Amino acid sequence: MQAWFEKTAKMFDAAFISGDRWKLYLSGLGVTLEVAFFAAILGMIIGTILAFMKLSVRRNGKKTILTVIANIYIDVIRGTPSVLQLMIMWFIIFSNAKNGVLVAILSFGVNSGAYVAEIVRAGILAVDKGQMEAGRALGLSKTQTMISVIIPQAVKNVLPPIGNEFIVLLKETAIVGYVSLTDLTRAANQIASRTYEPFMPLIGAAVIYFVVIKILTILLGILERRLRKSDNR
Amino acid sequence: MIIVKDLHKTFENNHVLRGVNYHVHQGEKIVVIGPSGSGKSTFLRCLNLLETPTSGEIWFDGINITDPKTDIDKVREHMGMVFQNFNLFNNLTIMQNITLAPVKLKVMGKEEAGENALKLLERVGLKEKADAYPSQLSGGQKQRVAIVRSLAMSPRVMLFDEPTSALDPEMVGEVLDVMKGLADTGMTMVVVTHEMGFAREVGTKVLFMDEGIIMEENTPQEFFSNPKSQRLQDFLSKVL
Numbered sequence: 001m002q003a004w005f006e007k008t009a010k011m012f013d014a015a016f017i018s019g020d021r022w023k024l025y026l027s028g029l030g031v032t033l034e035v036a037f038f039a040a041i042l043g044m045i046i047g048t049i050l051a052f053m054k055l056s057v058r059r060n061g062k063k064t065i066l067t068v069i070a071n072i073y074i075d076v077i078r079g080t081p082s083v084l085q086l087m088i089m090w091f092i093i094f095s096n097a098k099n100g101v102l103v104a105i106l107s108f109g110v111n112s113g114a115y116v117a118e119i120v121r122a123g124i125l126a127v128d129k130g131q132m133e134a135g136r137a138l139g140l141s142k143t144q145t146m147i148s149v150i151i152p153q154a155v156k157n158v159l160p161p162i163g164n165e166f167i168v169l170l171k172e173t174a175i176v177g178y179v180s181l182t183d184l185t186r187a188a189n190q191i192a193s194r195t196y197e198p199f200m201p202l203i204g205a206a207v208i209y210f211v212v213i214k215i216l217t218i219l220l221g222i223l224e225r226r227l228r229k230s231d232n233r
Numbered sequence: 234m235i236i237v238k239d240l241h242k243t244f245e246n247n248h249v250l251r252g253v254n255y256h257v258h259q260g261e262k263i264v265v266i267g268p269s270g271s272g273k274s275t276f277l278r279c280l281n282l283l284e285t286p287t288s289g290e291i292w293f294d295g296i297n298i299t300d301p302k303t304d305i306d307k308v309r310e311h312m313g314m315v316f317q318n319f320n321l322f323n324n325l326t327i328m329q330n331i332t333l334a335p336v337k338l339k340v341m342g343k344e345e346a347g348e349n350a351l352k353l354l355e356r357v358g359l360k361e362k363a364d365a366y367p368s369q370l371s372g373g374q375k376q377r378v379a380i381v382r383s384l385a386m387s388p389r390v391m392l393f394d395e396p397t398s399a400l401d402p403e404m405v406g407e408v409l410d411v412m413k414g415l416a417d418t419g420m421t422m423v424v425v426t427h428e429m430g431f432a433r434e435v436g437t438k439v440l441f442m443d444e445g446i447i448m449e450e451n452t453p454q455e456f457f458s459n460p461k462s463q464r465l466q467d468f469l470s471k472v473l
Contacts (some may be wrong), residue, residue, distance in 0.1 A: 128318075128320070130316060130318050130320035131320060131322060131323070133283055133316070133320060134314075134316065134320035134321070134322065134379075135322075135334075136283065136306075136309065137281055137283060137309055137312075137313075137314035137316075137383075138309065138310070138313075138314075138333075138334035138338075138382070138383070138386060139306050139307070139308075139309040139310035139311075139334060139338055139386065140306070140333075140334055140337060140338065141306050144337055148322075148325075148333055148337065149322045149324065149325070149333075152324040153323060153324050156324075
């Protein structure tokens with residue numbers, strides 16, 4: 001029993017304490033959060049634009065060129081692995097780039113945008129079409145009704161799946177090691193290969209991811225409840 | 234005031250309106266009845282171009298609103314519409330529902346619109362609901378608010394699309410009362426409904442629509458006591 005305890009303590013020390021290795025996890029987590037945060041913002045912007053491109057219809061009800069472009073974008077991004085997209089960005093498109101973080105943000109933002117587009121589009125379509133009709137019947141333009149009535153309701157619809165997308169994105173960034181960024185996962189992996197004891201670093205990294213995502217989930221829950229105020233009976 | 238000329242509307246392969254001609258005069262209360270699928274709701278929704286007519290013309294106050302060059306938003310400011318499903322803006326309070334259009338369209342300032350809204354709400358007995366959200370109201374209350382929301386734009390004509398069809402029976406009366414009160418103020422109204430009592434009492438003209446045309450039109454008295462076509466006789470025998 002005591003032998004086991006001593007061994008565990010030694011493993012813990014090797015994984016986190018000696019050589020100030022905890023700092024590596026921390027800086028790794030910093031990279032993970034930085035990439036995930038800015039990619040999420042970029043993804044929201046791209047996704048929202050794509051959603052509106054997809055929703056644009058001509059007067060005769062036919063697809064516009066914008067819809068076609070958005071469809072191609074979404075098909076291509078969803079049809080290829082995100083690791084490959086990241087490597088293509090890093091080794092081909094921006095092969096001269098120095099800042100790996102920026103390339104990773106761009107890559108994940110472009111990727112997330114395709115998924116967000118479908119979420120936003122579904123959120124807008126889920127708003128009862130009578131809402132738009134009522135706005136138009138009062139003399140408001142399509143844009144005015146969108147801004148004052150449709151989008152505020154769509155935001156509420158969209159929040160749960162967007163939260164899910166953020167969580168997926170945060171974990172997806174674990175592949176940035178491929179473009180030689182040291183995120184949380186890679187930091188853990190490096191320490192494991194240095195100490196020849198993978199247990200502590202890998203489990204430790206998993207716990208850190210879990211805690212961060214748990215916090216994110218709680219924050220999203222609070223936001224959601226606040227936005228549902230107008231549904232209270 | 235509203236002139237409809239040879240109005241046709243086709244959905245996919247479904248020819249819903251097959252040549253409707255009608256002239257609504259100022260101050261008239263036109264009640265449109267007919268079996269479901271007869272095109273009466275489509276006809277009403279064409280009047281403010283919520284449905285785009287396939288062919289034909291609609292003139293409102295001397296403007297051809299079916300002309301693509303017409304600014305339809307401007308025209309709609311003068312045509313109120315009340316829907317079967319109320320369609321109150323779920324994200325806004327009752328007050329905001331009523332003031333949104335007048336303020337956004339710069340018909341009134343925010344303060345004036347608020348005062349006006351309270352006055353109108355008082356008229357329908359819902360002043361105390363100003364800060365409530367639509368989900369907190371009963372169906373009848375929602376529909377009364379919907380009427381007020383349209384009135385806040387001071388429309389020249391009000392269109393009603395089966396305003397009581399989605400209501401529980403005990404709430405129909407309160408909405409019809411508001412509509413009667415509105416009729417008494419001289420408002421021009423076009424009402425699609427199944428409420429025969431309302432047609433008889435308030436209507437100045439009753440139209441019977443079937444198979445995409447106006448099959449019969451008459452004063453309420455003649456319409457109900459002396460229906461001419463066989464179709465209308467059958468229909469009335471079923472609903473009265």
